[in-house]
Amino acid sequence: MYKTQLVLGGMQSHPTSLHVHLVATACAFNLTTQDLAEAMPVSLLTSTVTQLLFAMKTFPSHQQVQKNCLLALCSDYILQDVPFDKYLAATLVINWLSSHEDPTLQRMAVAVISILVAKLSTEETAQLSKDVFIMKQLLAIVQQKAMVGVVDSTLKFALSALWNLTDEMPAAARNFIECQGLELYEEVLESYYTEPSIQQKILGLLNNLAEVEELQADLLEEDLLEHILSLLQDSQVEVGVRYFAGGILAHLTSRPEAWTLDEELRSTILHQLHTSIMTWTQLEREMVSYRSFRPFCPLLQTCQPSGVQLWAVWAIHLVCSQNTSHYSSMLEKESVTELLKALAAHPDTHGDIKGLSENILRMVEQHQSHSGAFDNQTGPRNS
Numbered sequence: 001m002y003k004t005q006l007v008l009g010g011m012q013s014h015p016t017s018l019h020v021h022l023v024a025t026a027c028a029f030n031l032t033t034q035d036l037a038e039a040m041p042v043s044l045l046t047s048t049v050t051q052l053l054f055a056m057k058t059f060p061s062h063q064q065v066q067k068n069c070l071l072a073l074c075s076d077y078i079l080q081d082v083p084f085d086k087y088l089a090a091t092l093v094i095n096w097l098s099s100h101e102d103p104t105l106q107r108m109a110v111a112v113i114s115i116l117v118a119k120l121s122t123e124e125t126a127q128l129s130k131d132v133f134i135m136k137q138l139l140a141i142v143q144q145k146a147m148v149g150v151v152d153s154t155l156k157f158a159l160s161a162l163w164n165l166t167d168e169m170p171a172a173a174r175n176f177i178e179c180q181g182l183e184l185y186e187e188v189l190e191s192y193y194t195e196p197s198i199q200q201k202i203l204g205l206l207n208n209l210a211e212v213e214e215l216q217a218d219l220l221e222e223d224l225l226e227h228i229l230s231l232l233q234d235s236q237v238e239v240g241v242r243y244f245a246g247g248i249l250a251h252l253t254s255r256p257e258a259w260t261l262d263e264e265l266r267s268t269i270l271h272q273l274h275t276s277i278m279t280w281t282q283l284e285r286e287m288v289s290y291r292s293f294r295p296f297c298p299l300l301q302t303c304q305p306s307g308v309q310l311w312a313v314w315a316i317h318l319v320c321s322q323n324t325s326h327y328s329s330m331l332e333k334e335s336v337t338e339l340l341k342a343l344a345a346h347p348d349t350h351g352d353i354k355g356l357s358e359n360i361l362r363m364v365e366q367h368q369s370h371s372g373a374f375d376n377q378t379g380p381r382n383s
Contacts, residue, residue, distance in 0.1 A: 004031045004048055011051050021055045025068035037077050049084040056092045066096050074108045079115045087124040090116040094134050107154040114157035117164045129165045129172030135179050138162050146188050151195055159201035163382050166208040168291050173212050186224055196238040203244030210251035211295040220260050229269055232276050239280050240287050246273055250311035254299050273307030277314050286322050293336045300339040306350040313356040320363050328367040
């Protein structure tokens with residue numbers, strides 16, 4: 001018998017005893033450190049985490065119990081490989097975070113939230129992202145860090161969590177804007193101009209906003225777009241940053257009827273999109289993942305300007321070449337291959353776009369012939 005089973009038995013026999021849970025949660029933490037956890041049956045770890053979540057729920061205002069549970073949860077192995085109610089865990093940790101400012105514990109809590117959010121199903125993310133309280137908590141942490149200009153893992157985890165919460169989630173994107181997130185992100189984008197890892201996460205979230213038609217008007221600010229355009233054009237800026245800058249501009253220029261700024265600015269953006277993208281080198285490191293290709297469909301229409309089409313096909317080509325099995329099936333399932341075929345066949349399609357479209361279609365075809373059946377593995381989320 002594992003010692004953890006004895007601890008679990010005590011917690012289950014005395015569900016309302018604070019004294020038992022105070023000692024038992026500390027024991028559970030010590031018994032589930034990385035090496036010990038990996039040697040344990042996964043089912044036992046699932047039961048242990050479930051019991052720890054019960055303790056967090058039962059003793060919400062007892063700091064030491066909450067801290068013990070958080071310390072136990074803050075394990076890569078448990079968060080990544082052990083099945084448990086990740087939605088419940090995320091809500092409990094966010095509630096805990098709202099009343100604690102200890103920097104070490106705050107860093108752990110934000111790290112746990114960021115990893116949990118990336119593990120949620122689409123339905124769970126939608127549910128969680130409707131909660132304005134969560135958005136406010138994470139934005140408060142970004143603001144707190146940005147005010148002193150610090151770059152640390154807490155800031156990066158908070159930005160990653162917000163990015164994943166707004167991914168194809170229009171309600172969350174709206175909450176973000178209503179919580180003054182856009183103003184804060186504009187400031188952070190300018191003040192962290194030498195930090196590509198921060199800029200990438202900021203621009204990734206702004207991409208999520210730009211994909212939502214009814215929110216595009218909020219992004220149509222001349223100063224903001226000129227700043228994003230300067231990032232796109234600057235060859236000294238990392239391709240990862242330029243990529244997300246391009247995505248925002250592609251979405252915003254794809255609807256001429258909704259464009260309210262100077263037409264000359266739109267023309268400049270469209271020209272620069274095409275020119276800049278053709279200078280980008282293929283990235284080895286996985287930089288982005290997509291829940292679906294649905295936001296790309298309007299950009300792949302044959303009537304779109306070449307700059308808009310080129311960003312979309314370059315993006316699809318990037319993720320397909322990095323994770324062919326996952327994205328090939330997604331392209332087929334969502335009929336994006338039909339849009340790519342139409343682009344490749346259209347007489348007015350620019351040669352650069354035809355070439356990339358044909359490459360993607362070849363990748364899909366080769367994957368189909370090699371695998372015979374599609375592999376439905378789940379791709380990673382943005383970090």
